[in-house]
Amino acid sequence: MRLIRNENEAGWVLLETVVLGMIVVAIVAAVGIFARTALLAEHSAARMEAALLVRARLSIMEAELDLGTLPSRAEDVIVSNNVSYRMDTSVMRQGDFYDVHIRVSWQTLGREEQADFVRRMRRHERAEKQS
Structure with a gap:
């Protein structure tokens, strides 16, 4: 055949x-x-969300410092977009300045990631009006 x-x-x-x-x-x-x-895209979105959460936290701490509340050490867990972000905050005082260090960690799709953010803060004095 x-x-x-x-x-x-x-x-x-x-x-x-x-x-x-x-x-x-x-x-x-x-x-x-x-x-x-x-x-x-999933990893990038989680990293950007972490950066935005830390930025908001640092802005709040800076505003509280101007109102008289000193920054302090803290550990928080924030859930955003079904991702848990763990923030560990440590503060070192150096004279009039506060060095705030925030380490944020999260897990996406079985992969653990973390990022560190540092900001130096100082309490702003209100200027008196002179007449």
């Missing part, structure tokens, strides 16, 4: 197999790139 009917058809079967294999490889690569992009 002969499967190939014509000698001209012999090369086409191999060519079709190679082309089909290349299409499958291209599809797998595209899905892999899409998955990697989605993973990077």
